[in-house]
Amino acid sequence: MKIVVCIKQVPDTTEVKLDPKTNTLIRDGVPSIINPDDKAGIEAALQLKEQTGGTVTVVCMGPPQADVALREALAMGCDDAILLSDRAFGGSDTFATATIIAAGLKTLDFDVIITGRQAIDGDTAQVGPQIAEQLHIPQVSYAEDIKVDGKALIVKRQFEDRYHMIKVQTPCLITALSELAKPRYMTVSGIVDAYEKEVKVLGFEDLKNNFDPANIGLKGSPTNVYKSFTKQAKGAGTVLNVTADEAVQAIMDKLVEKHII
Amino acid sequence: MEGFKLTKTQLLQQELFRKFAENEIKPIAKEMDEKEEYSMELVQKLQKCHMFGIPYSKEYGGAGADVLTYTLAMEEVSKVDASTGITLSVHTSLCCPCINEFGTEEQKQRFLRPLVDGTKVGCFGLTEANAxxxxxxxxxxxxxxxNGDYIINGQKMFTTNSGFADTFIVFALTDKSLGPKGMSAFILDREMEGLSVSENIERMGIRAASNCAVTYENVRVPKDRLLGKEGQGYKIAMTALGGGRIGIGAQSVGIAQGAINEVLKYVKERKQFGKTINKFQNTQFKLAEMQTKVDAARLMVWRAATAKDNHENYAPLAAMCKLFASEVANEVTRGCVQLMGGYGYCREYPVERAMRDAKITEIYEGTSEAMKMIISGSMKV
Known part of the structure; x- marks a missing residue:
């Protein structure tokens, strides 16, 4: 099975702060990590490879510094790594990003593409599904578990109050929840090997025939950030010292009064 | 390392060691210390990450990294648990080098490979009650x-890892009349008849590490388990110890840095006289002095490791880094306990354990006094 995992390098949001004046992320001194859902995707891919044989190729779009994220994936056991990087790709929104990644994936042979559900620095959960649409392949999002069934996969998809068991033919795309698999550590020898391998870099010139240049970068992005701001702290809530039944009634009344329900 | 900076590969290795130490070792370090028992589950996890074969060639199943990377591992694990440091160190820089540097090709394939590929754990038996x-x-x-085989008799003291090790490097006299020149080195297996290991010796620090007396009573050792030639034992032991000191230097740096890291968190929270104690100049200056010494010690460790990686004469550099770093570890952990006051003395906080653990670094793999003998010898005083 040929598996491709798409990953993003993100600032470790457990350590990130917002600049109160500009409302943008303070990235100085903040460590960069592989997005947690994507890392679970890498682990799931490696487990699939261990079951069925084949290869795991990891793909990342980002600046040259994202190289280290790909090395980490190689050190975990991925076979090949590709960095999609070009100044022309900068400022892309989810649509433009998916356009570029899909263009990169068109250069590869694959059975399964795994992406993380969403990145912790944007939380849109759009790029994975958009890649599948652009490649015209079926997709299953919010995967908690993946099993191989011949040439198909059976995916347990998390849903609001239940889960779905979905059988999907390959080639397909799956978006991974972090619950899908607990990522393994890199190994010392894996890191040595990772830096002996070549990370292939594909830029605008390499991919220009695979996308419409009007659909990439800042100019090709249909969404723009209008304003970003920090949430105001909420005031103190109301404390009800009444019986449980009375409290339920009071809360329901309030929700109806505020047209929430 | 180039220009005092780690390479990209070394930085990623350091990140692996740091995360592994934080997630896998730190949560159980206190419990292991209290129980005076090392976790076999942790040994397996370390082996899985290839941390038991860091500076060994891939040709023999090692990780293929350098000595400097090994010191990074030693520092990161020792920041949270010095017992893990010595467990790794005795295996990696005392047991394995004897086979790697003096073993035949056949011995390397047979005995070194399982040690460095993460299958087996090794120990090193030189010290005796009166030696x-x-x-x-x-x-x-x-x-x-x-038949030309050897029958070994005697008792070794303080054999680290012996409680669970599979492979024992043992030094014994093949010719008593020659003194140290009659000493030879052998590769033994735990299962050999006549080899018995005592209970863990009760100690002040590094209490989780396994450290026992090992008795050899008519242990028959086939002749193909002699390392090098008869009479080379003392040289083999001294060579291994010479490199091992770099690891102990790194362990010392880790113990000290780990204690400083704990104190840095504490002084920002602890309030006395109406303000957090990090606002007092005494706290600031003490931490500044301690960090400066730790950084100096680390650079000495890296210098010795780089010299070993470059096949230069590293012995005096290793002795210097061990002498300095172990003294810094003791001074710094004592200073950290002092900055935390009564709480520093409590077992609830890890600096208490760090201070107990630090003491041994001035003693094992050559005391500070022995280091001074080596250093002054190299100076031709």
């Missing part, structure tokens, strides 16, 4: 029988 710094005073004997 400590005076290692030439070893009394364990290895007598040749009619």
């Amino acid at each position: 400590g710094t005076d290692a030439a005073g070893v009394q364990t004997t290895a007598d040749k029988d009619e």
Whole structure:
């Protein structure tokens, strides 16, 4: 099975702060990590490879510094790594990003593409599904578990109050929840090997025939950030010292009064 | 390392060691210390990450990294648990080098491979009840029988890892009349008849590490398990110890840095006289002095490791880094306990353990006094 995992390098949001004046992320001194859902995707891919044989190729779009994220994936056991990087790709929104990644994936042979559900620095959960649409392949999002069934996969998809068991033919795309698999550590020898391998870099010139240049970068992005701001702290809530039944009634009344329900 | 900076590969290795130490070792370090028992589950996790074969060639199943990377591992694990440091160190820089540097090709394939590929754990038996710094005073004997095999008799003290190790490097006299020149080195297996390991010796620090007396009673050792030639034992032991000191230097740096890291968190929270104690100049200056010494010690460790990686004469550099770093570890952990006051003395906080653990770094793999003998010798004083 040929598996491709798409990953993003993100600032470790457990350590990130917002600049109160500009409302943008303070990235100085903040460590960069592989997005947690994507890392679970890498682990799931490696487990699939261990079951069925084949290869795991990891793909990342980002600046040259994202190289280290790909090395980490190689050190975990991925076979090949590709960095999609070009100044022309900068400022892309989810649509433009998916356009570029899909263009990169068109250069590869694959059975399964795994992406993380969403990145912790944007939380849109759009790029994975958009890649599948652009490649015209079926997709299953919010995967908690993946099993191989011949040439198909059976995916347990998390849903609001239940889960779905979905059988999907390959080639397909799956978006991974972090619950899908607990990522393994890199190994010392894996890191040595990772830096002996070549990370292939594909830029605008390499991919220009695979996308419409009007659909990439800042100019090709249909969404723009209008304003970003920090949430105001909420005031103190109301404390009800009444019986449980009375409290339920009071809360329901309030929700109806505020047209929430 | 280039220009005092780690390479990209070394930085990623350091990140692996740091995360592994934080997630896998730190949560159980206190419990292991209290129980005076090392976790076998942790040994397996370390082996899985290839941390038991860091500076060994891939040709023999090692990780293929350098000595400097090994010191990074030693520092990161020792920041949270010095017992893990010594467990790794005795295996990696005392047991394995004997086979790697003096073993035949056949011995390397047979004995080194399982040690560095993460299958087996090794230990090193030189010290005896009456042969400590005076290692030439070893009394364990290895007598040749009619087949040319050896019969080993004697007792070794303070053999780290011996409680669970599979492979034992043992030093014994093949010719008592020659003194240290009659000493030879052998590769033994735990299962050999006549080899018995005592209970863990009760100690002040590094209490989770396994450290026992090992008795050899008529242990028959086939002749293909002699390392090098008869009479090379003392040289083999001194070579291994010479490199091992770099690891102990790194362990010392880790113990000290780990204690500073704990204190840095504490002083920002602890309030006295109406303000957090990090606002007091005494706190600031003490931490500044301690960090400066730790950084100096680390650079000395890296210098010695780089010299070993470059096959230069590293012995005096290793002795210097061990001498300095171990003294810094003791001074700094004592200072950290002092900055935390009564709470520093409590077992609830890890600096108490760090201070107990630090002491041994001035003693094992050559005391500070022995280091001064080596350093002054290299200066031709």
